[in-house]
Amino acid sequence: MTGTLALLFASSIDAGTAVALACLGLLVNERAGVINLGAEGMMLVGAIAGFATTVHTHDNLAGFAAGALAGAALALCFGVLAIWLNTNQYATGLAVSLFGMGVSAFVGVPYTQDSLGERTASAIPILSDLPWLGPALFRHHPLVYGAALLALGLHVWLFRARTGLVLRAIGESPETAHALGYPVQRIRFACVAAGGALCGLAGAYTSIIYTPLWVEGMTAGKGWIALALTTFATWRPLRALGGAYLFGGLTMLQLHLQGQGVNVPSQVLAMLPYVATVLVLVLISRNRGLLRANMPASIGKPFYPGA
Amino acid sequence: MVCLLPRASRRPTQLARRRSMFAPGLLSLAMLAGACKKDEPASYSTESKGPAPVAKGPLKVAFTYVGPVGDAGWTFAHDRGRQAAAEKYGSRIATSFVESVPESADAERVFRDLIDQGNQLIFGTTFGYMETMLKLAREFEDTRFEHATGYKTAKNLRTYDSRTYEGAYLAGVVAGSMTKSNVLGVVASIPIPEVIRNIDSFTLGAQSQKPEITTKVVWINRWFDPPKEGEAAQALINQGADVLLQNTDSSAVLQTAEKAGKLAFGWDSDMSKFGPNAHLASAIINWAPYYERAIGEALDGPWTTGQTWWGVKEGAIDLVSLSDKLPPEITAKVAELKAGLQAGTFSIWKGPIADQSGKAVLEAGAVADDEYLHGINFYIKGVEGTLPASK
Numbered sequence: 101m102t103g104t105l106a107l108l109f110a111s112s113i114d115a116g117t118a119v120a121l122a123c124l125g126l127l128v129n130e131r132a133g134v135i136n137l138g139a140e141g142m143m144l145v146g147a148i149a150g151f152a153t154t155v156h157t158h159d160n161l162a163g164f165a166a167g168a169l170a171g172a173a174l175a176l177c178f179g180v181l182a183i184w185l186n187t188n189q190y191a192t193g194l195a196v197s198l199f200g201m202g203v204s205a206f207v208g209v210p211y212t213q214d215s216l217g218e219r220t221a222s223a224i225p226i227l228s229d230l231p232w233l234g235p236a237l238f239r240h241h242p243l244v245y246g247a248a249l250l251a252l253g254l255h256v257w258l259f260r261a262r263t264g265l266v267l268r269a270i271g272e273s274p275e276t277a278h279a280l281g282y283p284v285q286r287i288r289f290a291c292v293a294a295g296g297a298l299c300g301l302a303g304a305y306t307s308i309i310y311t312p313l314w315v316e317g318m319t320a321g322k323g324w325i326a327l328a329l330t331t332f333a334t335w336r337p338l339r340a341l342g343g344a345y346l347f348g349g350l351t352m353l354q355l356h357l358q359g360q361g362v363n364v365p366s367q368v369l370a371m372l373p374y375v376a377t378v379l380v381l382v383l384i385s386r387n388r389g390l391l392r393a394n395m396p397a398s399i400g401k402p403f404y405p406g407a
Numbered sequence: 408m409v410c411l412l413p414r415a416s417r418r419p420t421q422l423a424r425r426r427s428m429f430a431p432g433l434l435s436l437a438m439l440a441g442a443c444k445k446d447e448p449a450s451y452s453t454e455s456k457g458p459a460p461v462a463k464g465p466l467k468v469a470f471t472y473v474g475p476v477g478d479a480g481w482t483f484a485h486d487r488g489r490q491a492a493a494e495k496y497g498s499r500i501a502t503s504f505v506e507s508v509p510e511s512a513d514a515e516r517v518f519r520d521l522i523d524q525g526n527q528l529i530f531g532t533t534f535g536y537m538e539t540m541l542k543l544a545r546e547f548e549d550t551r552f553e554h555a556t557g558y559k560t561a562k563n564l565r566t567y568d569s570r571t572y573e574g575a576y577l578a579g580v581v582a583g584s585m586t587k588s589n590v591l592g593v594v595a596s597i598p599i600p601e602v603i604r605n606i607d608s609f610t611l612g613a614q615s616q617k618p619e620i621t622t623k624v625v626w627i628n629r630w631f632d633p634p635k636e637g638e639a640a641q642a643l644i645n646q647g648a649d650v651l652l653q654n655t656d657s658s659a660v661l662q663t664a665e666k667a668g669k670l671a672f673g674w675d676s677d678m679s680k681f682g683p684n685a686h687l688a689s690a691i692i693n694w695a696p697y698y699e700r701a702i703g704e705a706l707d708g709p710w711t712t713g714q715t716w717w718g719v720k721e722g723a724i725d726l727v728s729l730s731d732k733l734p735p736e737i738t739a740k741v742a743e744l745k746a747g748l749q750a751g752t753f754s755i756w757k758g759p760i761a762d763q764s765g766k767a768v769l770e771a772g773a774v775a776d777d778e779y780l781h782g783i784n785f786y787i788k789g790v791e792g793t794l795p796a797s798k
Contacts, residue, residue, distance in 0.1 A: 115638060205475075212483075215658070215681045309657050311637045313681070316475070318633055344682035351635075355642035358625045359592075361792035367628070 106236040106351075111239075113244060116348025118143075118302045118310060120247045122326035123340045124254055125171075125298025131258060132291040133271040133398035136180055137193025139324030142296050143198020143303035144316075146171040148204040148211065150304025151314040152227070155214045163308045164243070164301055171300015172293045174200055179292040183285050186402040192218040197323070205316035212374045227316055241309050243301075246286055250298075251341035252268070256335065267291065271396035274403040295343055299323065321370075328377040334384065347373055455728045458795055466706055468492075469526040469742065470504040471517055473533035474631075481656060482506065484675060485532045485555070488694030492702050499706060505738070510535025518543050520551055528705045530698075531555065540564055551710060553701055556601075558781075560712050568696050570718030572608040572780070574690025575652065575746060576755045577726040577741055578672045579612020582650040582685050583620055584737045585670055586613070591622045592648030594639040594660050596630050600794045602654045608755055609652050610790050622790045623648055633659035642670055644690045650687070679728040688729045688741075696722045714775060719748040756780060 122139055129136050136142075150167030154160055178196045181187045228238040258264040267287065270277045274284045306322070307314055325347060333339035350372060354364045384390045429584065433453040460626055470489050474482040493502045496652060503526075508517045514536050521529055524544065530553045531540050537557040544552045544564035552564040554648060560566060582591050591613055593606050613620045623646060636655045640663035643651060651671040653660040656680035664671035667680035673689030704710040719722035726745070729738055747753025756775035762768045762785045769775060786794060 104645055104647075108642075111641045111645060114641075185629065210545050215662075215752050272619070274552075309632045312662050313633060313658060315631070319631055320634055322634075330473060351638060352642060355627075355639045356645065358792065359623045359642055359646045359648075363793065363795050 103232075103235070104356075106232045108352055109236045110239060112349035113345055114240060114310065114348070116344040116346070118306045119322050119326050119329065119347060120251065120341050120344035121243075121302035121305060122299045122323055122346055123329045124247070125295035125327055126249055127295075127330050127333070127335055127337060127340055128254070128267075128291050128298075130369060130399055131271045131335060131396055132267050132288050133192065133274060133326075133396055133401065133403070134179075134288050135180065135189050135400045136175065136178055136182075136196070136295060137190060137290060137327065138174065138196030138200060138296075138323075139299050139319065139327050140319060141197035141204075142171040142174050142299035142317040143200075143306070143323045144146070144301025145174050147198045147304030147307035147318060148208040148303075150302065151214075151216075151307040152207075152211055154308050155211060156218055156326055160308055164304050168297040168301045171303065171349025172297040172369045173297020174294045175299070176289075178296070178334035179289045182402075183288050183292065186404065189400050189402070190268075201317060202400045204310045208314050208316055209315045212316075214314065216308065218307035241305075243305050243309065251337040254337040268396070271398055274398050278369055278405055279345055282380055284405060288403075299326075302326070325373045328373045332373070332380050334378045334380065337397060412568045465499055465501040466496075466529070466702070466783060467524070467526040467529065468500050468502045468523075468528045468702055468705070469521040470502065470508045470530045470532065471508050471514070471521070471536065472504055473508060473510060473535070475506050475660045476504070481675070482532065484693055485530075486536045488698040489530075491695035492698040494704060495699050496558070496706065499541050500702060515539045515543070516737060527551060528553070528702065530701075533591065533796060535706050537750075540674075540720070542561065543652060551705060558714070560570060560714060564711055565637055565714065567696075567701070567715040567717070569652075569692045570716060571690070571692060571724065573718045573755065574692070574726055575605040575654075576608040576612040576688050577744060578652055579609040580615055580689060580744065581612075581726075581729070581737060582609070582652065582670075583613030583671075584617030584734060584740075585732075586617070586620065586650045587761060588615060588647050588649045589620050590649065591620060592640070592643030592651045592766045593624045594620055594643065594651065594653040594655055595624050595626045596655045597628055598626060600781060600783050603794065607783060607785075607787045610787055611755060611760070612696070614789055620789060621750045624786075625791060626654065626795055630653065631656040633657040637663040640664060640671075653752050657674050657684070673728070675729050678729075686728070686730055687733065688726050691724050693723055719745055763784065763790065765790055 122143055123182065126136065139212035146167035149170030150163040153166035174196060178192055182189045182192045221242050222239065225240040228234045230238070258268060266282055270282065270284050270287055278284045284329055303319060306319055311318065329340055329343045333343050351370055354369050357364055384394050423477045426514060433666050450716065463623060470487060472482040472484065476482055485642055487501055489504060495502065505517050505521070510533060518539060528551045532555045534556045537554060537559055540552050540554050541559050541561060541564060544561040546624045547753050548563055550563065554564060554566050556568050557566045566781050591609070595606060605623065623643055625642055627635045627639050636653060636657055636659040640651055640660040644664070644667045649669050651664050651669065653674050656675060657671065658678045660763050661671040661673060661678050661682040665685035669685060671682060671685045676691055677689045678770060679686045679689060683732045697715065719725065729741065744753060756769065758769035758773040759767055759771040760769040765788060767784065
């Protein structure tokens with residue numbers, strides 16, 4: 101039984117990693133005051149770019165790079181529209197999402213029958229042989245550890261480093277940051293690109309490591325969950341990571357319970373991230389102070405440097 | 408590549424369309440807009456026979472698909488069948504298809520368009536078109552309709568389906584000989600009789616090798632959701648299952664088994680390349696024989712209404728690409744069973760068979776008829792868990 105628990109724990113972490121990567125990327129966007137609803141589209145574009153590259157090069161790393169680049173490229177389209185041309189961020193983000201879904205499906209048609217061939221499980225020597233802890237913690241793909249380290253790194257950077265403070269300042273009050281001489285639009289642009297790259301990487305992780313194949317729409321709503329999670333995590337990286345693992349865990353738990361003969365409707369679990377997000381929104385919005393302490397104040401608002 | 412196969416038939420309730428996986432809702436439809444259409448080249452004319460309006464030129468045959476042809480599963484398989492028939496009859500027919508037609512009011516519009524364009528034989532390949540097709544069949548008596556996986560017929564509307572449970576049984580025989588933990592796992596889609604029948608048949612096959620084998624089942628309520636299929640497979644592996652089967656569309660279960668060093672099968676299509684080490688065999692469906700016959704009947708007659716349910720015997724179902732890891736006696740056993748199914752001397756659903764409580768559902772010696780098979784809505788002894796309430 102303890103063995104099963106360790107495996108459940110391990111598969112929850114694997115399941116949460118794609119959401120965690122995407123969520124961290126979106127969190128950087130939103131901390132800078134830009135909300136990009138295109139997460140799902142960017143993940144899909146990353147997934148097909150990563151998968152196709154891996155099919156041709158047989159190199160996972162090249163696949164990850166291609167996925168990140170594709171995600172960033174799509175995010176830059178969003179950036180040009182929403183940051184330089186000041187289009188409505190929500191509408192633009194939705195358009196990016198739809199575009200990403202469509203273009204990935206279109207480009208991916210020749211790849212639906214492809215296989216990446218043999219897959220090997222990764223394991224850290226010695227540590228992975230520990231009882232319980234080995235199977236639970238030390239048999240993941242390196243990118244899984246990468247996502248966890250990234251969350252930690254982002255936390256330190258956002259809250260302990262000066263540049264992180266600048267980023268947050270732009271998210272709170274771009275006018276002030278502008279007055280202080282910071283290039284608000286360029287920094288936002290960079291954040292959007294970084295966020296897109298992480299979403300693309302999350303997609304590539306999904307299509308290369310997690311479910312090594314390509315089918316259109318394969319991220320199956322993970323981008324939307326990641327978007328919801330940024331709010332659920334009140335824009336804090338470590339909470340975002342925890343939240344992603346929690347939702348990964350809920351998904352796996354439901355399947356495990358079925359194997360044990362207990363049925364939980366999967367539809368209920370599919371609603372949970374959104375219900376939880378609304379709850380968090382209600383909780384933090386009730387109190388103005390709480391809201392201001394948590395939510396980047398300029399989120400979703402256009403910024404006109406000349407005004 | 409061998410022909411890919413279908414998904415299980417869709418019964419009324421499964422509105423959890425394959426498409427619904429695409430993210431919160433509305434977005435998915437946007438992608439579907441613009442279902443495309445393609446015409447096979449056709450030149451000369453042959454007079455089409457039968458009561459249908461006799462038009463000069465090739466017989467116009469249309470296919471309406473629920474998913475995209477590139478889905479690598481159900482729709483892909485149907486399209487392989489269409490291509491085979493188009494090749495066989497050459498210039499005598501002109502085939503076309505419309506893909507990604509949702510099981511909604513849109514379907515009727517698409518069917519009406521196809522009728523307006525002069526199609527004389529129209530195939531609908533998902534359960535959810537049933538009512539629409541029935542209605543149109545009554546309205547357009549000169550057009551012939553063929554509906555996959557449905558059960559309602561009319562003078563000019565007939566149904567066809569495949570006995571996927573035969574493939575499941577053969578896979579079960581292989582699984583029973585290869586399991587070490589004596590626990591099998593099935594990643595199941597939507598709780599309809601066909602899928603339940605497949606789970607039971609898989610278990611029956613395995614128990615023919617080792618009676619003590621049990622099967623664990625995880626339902627994902629989707630036909631096609633690779634990440635979820637993979638997660639469900641992982642959950643089954645975590646709980647001790649070492650040979651997996653799926654009644655879903657993708658190769659994700661096989662790939663998950665490959666990654667975990669377990670064993671699994673291909674379903675619908677030959678999936679051996681997706682898991683070189685894990686793959687034991689693939690249970691496939693081939694629609695070509697039916698499409699060739701149906702179109703042949705429409706061309707040369709007689710085309711009469713009815714219900715067709717084809718299996719190994721007619722070449723619609725097969726277990727292919729058996730792994731060389733299998734002991735030779737099992738490979739021989741599979742060949743023997745296939746021969747028995749072909750000759751009609753072997754029946755999978757033959758008593759005694761007991762349900763989970765041990766109550767006999769088929770007395771010793773009794774053989775299930777098609778009506779019985781269509782109505783299976785229980786787990787047999789050895790399948791663990793409770794059936795989710797059918798929707």
